[in-house]
Each structure stands twice: as structure tokens, then as C-alpha cells.
Amino acid sequence: MKTMLMWVGVGIALGMTACGDAAAPAVSREEAAAIDVATGDEPAAPYERATRALSAGRMLSPAGDNAVEYYLAARAQVAEQARAQAALAELQPYVLIAAEQAIARGDAPEALRLQGLIERIDARAPALPRLRTALAALARAQAAREAAIAQEAPQPLAPAAAAPALPSQAAVPVARAPTSQAEPVPPPLAPAAVQDAPPPASTPPAASRTAQGAPPPRLLQDAQPRYPLPALRARIEGQAEVAFTIQPDGSVRDVRLLSSTADGMFDASALAVAQRWRFEATGRAHASSRTVRFRLPAGGARDG
Known part of the structure; x- marks a missing residue:
């Protein structure tokens, strides 16, 4: 009876996690009463806590009070190891989905927490290298975005240097040009070692990340x-x-x-x-x- 109620709770919790605001199938009054009778108000065993968390829709969150973490705690107990591991194997794909969705919306802390849960479930899970690569790419993108914002911020202007004081006219002898012929004024010299910068090469527009209108690849x-x-x-x-x-x-x-x-x-x-x-x-x-x-x-x- 406990096993049947546990899997009913799995179906309810997974439906609520995937749908977001969509309504999940409600637990009947008889099933809820049976769970209460079986576990009590304050279940002591981690496996019982996991069952209650699934029934309440707390499959992955909040941190420290969710079904996955309770199953991990139950797996450490010899008596509960086998069925806790079976439950974790069923829930692992949904932890992966939630981690990838967190990366897609740019929530690096949540993605890192969910990656840690997958590592605890199976340290050799095939999806872990892909998750680590995606998280590293997200961190680089966020760092580049922050650097670009910092560069666009207005920089404080440096104080202008004080102009040198002009000497007094009395102290500087004035050279007078001869009255018969004015000296030609030499043209200003062009500055040396100054070259016009070559115009930047035109770059083609970046290709769209997702191909639109192209035939879908073969399955x-x-x-x-x-x-x-x-x-x-x-x-x-x-x-x-x-x-x-x-x-x-x-x-x-x-x-x-x-x-x-x-x-x-x-x-x-x-x-x-x-x-x-x-x-x-x-x-x-x-x-x-x-x-x-x-x-x-x-x-x-x-x-x-």
C-alpha cells in the first residue's frame, strides 16, 4: 500500500513540476488519510518524508525540504537503500530538465544546485559533462555582459591641467621686424609618423542562432x-x-x-x-x- 501511494505522489509531483501553473491531479481524501495514518504528522524516516514531499509537490525545492534530498538521505540507510535508489533513478531525468531550464533562463545559482543533486544521485551521469559546459558558458556570457555594462558607464573626467603662467611683457624683449620687408611666415610643419588608420573591414551580419524555414533534421x-x-x-x-x-x-x-x-x-x-x-x-x-x-x-x- 505504501509503494502504491508513493508512486501516486510521484505522478502528482512530476506533473506539477513540468506544468508550472497547470493543475496537477489532486490526491483523494482517502489517499491523504492513508498517508497520514502511515507516516504521522512528523515522519521520522527520510523515506517517509520523501513520500510526503512528493505528495505536496516539493520534488526539487525548496532546498533542504524536497523529495530528492530526502531520498538521498534514505539511500544512506541500509534498510531503505534499494527502494530509495529506485526512486532516485526515476526522478533523475526531471532534475536534469529543471537544471537545463534554469540555465536557459540564466539562473546560474539554481542550475548549480540542481547539478549538485544530479552528482549526488549518480556521479557518473552522462549528462553531467554537458551541464558543466553549459554552466561555464553561462558564467562567461554573464561576465562579458557585466564587463560591457561597465565599459558603457560614463567615466569621470580628469581635472584639466593648469595653464602655465605667461611671463610679464616687461621681462620679455620684443623682436621687431624690419620696416622695409616683412619676413615670410613659414607654413606649419605636418606632424611626423602619423598615418591615417585603415578603415575597418566590413563584417558580414551574424548568422541567426536558429535556422528558420530550413527543413528539420532527420530523426x-x-x-x-x-x-x-x-x-x-x-x-x-x-x-x-x-x-x-x-x-x-x-x-x-x-x-x-x-x-x-x-x-x-x-x-x-x-x-x-x-x-x-x-x-x-x-x-x-x-x-x-x-x-x-x-x-x-x-x-x-x-x-x-
């Missing part, structure tokens, strides 16, 4: 989404449309939800599977979208 590696456990138990089918950017190397980044059915029950699974798609490398970025459909096995869908 090389597809993946099957995980059927959310709450939807599977309720025999619910649906779909979710996601938008994403195909990187020049064919990987997928910046996955975001466009629309979905079943009150967001399939959102988290659709966002996670999109990260596993691979397209033909074209050397350019392409904006694309795709619909992920969730269908029950033959004979398993609800009648009507």
Missing part, C-alpha cells in the same frame, strides 16, 4: 516515453505537444511544453523523453516541435 534515435503510473492505473490515454531546439550536433535542448491533455498527467514524461531524442547533425540549430502520444496496450483503453 536518428527515437525513444518511448514512460507511461505515468497514475494514468496507467486509471486507464487514461492522452498526449502532450513539446517544442525544443535541435542543436548543431543533433542533440535536443530547451524542451518546453506547448499543450497537453488529461490535466497535465503526461507532461513530465513527455518532457523527459524529448531529452533522449537524437537528430541528424547539420551544424546549425533548428527549432522544432513534436507530439508525444500515450496509448494503452490493445484492449487496455477505457471504453468510450
Whole structure:
């Protein structure tokens, strides 16, 4: 019974994390009562705290009071190690999605915190090198932007040097030109070693980061989404449309939800599977979208 309630909580928390403001499936009064009876008001075990955090939608935040960190604490206990590790393996793709979304919106501290959670879940996770590279690029971009702002700020003017005092006319003898013929005034000398700077070479306009109007690259590696456990138990089918950017190397980044059915029950699974798609490398970025459909096995869908 506890395992079933835990996975119901996983479905609820993941749906709320992926959809943002979209409504997540509510826990029934009977399920909430069963959780309270099973754990009590102040659960002592980290695994119980993780279950409660998932039910409340605190999968990744706030820091120190979220399901992932409680599962990590539970994994340190011998009795809870196996099922805590299984839960962390299920949640790891969603931690990665949240980290990449934090990088996309320029929130380096949050991305760094989520990267740390992934390192604690699996120090050899394949996505970690990509995350570290993206975080380093974000730090360089922010440093360059701050330097540009500092250069554009007005600089204080240096005080003008005091002009030298002119000697008194009485102390300086005045040379008078002869009255018969005026001396020709020599033309001013041109300054030496001064060359006109060559005009700057014209540079072509920067190419757009995302190719517009170009045919999308060919899909090389597809993946099957995980059927959310709450939807599977309720025999619910649906779909979710996601938008994403195909990187020049064919990987997928910046996955975001466009629309979905079943009150967001399939959102988290659709966002996670999109990260596993691979397209033909074209050397350019392409904006694309795709619909992920969730269908029950033959004979398993609800009648009507």
C-alpha cells in the first residue's frame, strides 16, 4: 500500500513540476488519510518524508525540504537503500530538465544546485559533462555582459591641467621686424609618423542562432516515453505537444511544453523523453516541435 501511494505522489509531483501553473491531479481524501495514518504528522524516516514531499509537490525545492534530498538521505540507510535508489533513478531525468531550464533562463545559482543533486544521485551521469559546459558558458556570457555594462558607464573626467603662467611683457624683449620687408611666415610643419588608420573591414551580419524555414533534421534515435503510473492505473490515454531546439550536433535542448491533455498527467514524461531524442547533425540549430502520444496496450483503453 505504501509503494502504491508513493508512486501516486510521484505522478502528482512530476506533473506539477513540468506544468508550472497547470493543475496537477489532486490526491483523494482517502489517499491523504492513508498517508497520514502511515507516516504521522512528523515522519521520522527520510523515506517517509520523501513520500510526503512528493505528495505536496516539493520534488526539487525548496532546498533542504524536497523529495530528492530526502531520498538521498534514505539511500544512506541500509534498510531503505534499494527502494530509495529506485526512486532516485526515476526522478533523475526531471532534475536534469529543471537544471537545463534554469540555465536557459540564466539562473546560474539554481542550475548549480540542481547539478549538485544530479552528482549526488549518480556521479557518473552522462549528462553531467554537458551541464558543466553549459554552466561555464553561462558564467562567461554573464561576465562579458557585466564587463560591457561597465565599459558603457560614463567615466569621470580628469581635472584639466593648469595653464602655465605667461611671463610679464616687461621681462620679455620684443623682436621687431624690419620696416622695409616683412619676413615670410613659414607654413606649419605636418606632424611626423602619423598615418591615417585603415578603415575597418566590413563584417558580414551574424548568422541567426536558429535556422528558420530550413527543413528539420532527420530523426536518428527515437525513444518511448514512460507511461505515468497514475494514468496507467486509471486507464487514461492522452498526449502532450513539446517544442525544443535541435542543436548543431543533433542533440535536443530547451524542451518546453506547448499543450497537453488529461490535466497535465503526461507532461513530465513527455518532457523527459524529448531529452533522449537524437537528430541528424547539420551544424546549425533548428527549432522544432513534436507530439508525444500515450496509448494503452490493445484492449487496455477505457471504453468510450
